[in-house]
Amino acid sequence: MSVAVKIQDILSEKFFQKNTPFENLNDLFSKAGVTISSVEDYTSLSENNEFNTFIQSTTKYSSFNDMKGKATVELLLGK
8 A cells, every 4th residue: 555645745834843944845945045846856855965964054854865754754643
């Protein structure tokens, strides 16, 4: 069985406001200077060293993958 979940559901405004200095995912991308125009742009973020360094310096997470993982756990646990 598989379940489709949107990234906006995982990295929700609630998650961002509780765990980061950003209002939402778009605010993070804007302040990081990232433009998402395609699925490829989004999927390449996990390997983008500059973006991961930005995540490390502005949040408690070590990378974008770390942030997404913790957000997924919070979503599944209903936090």
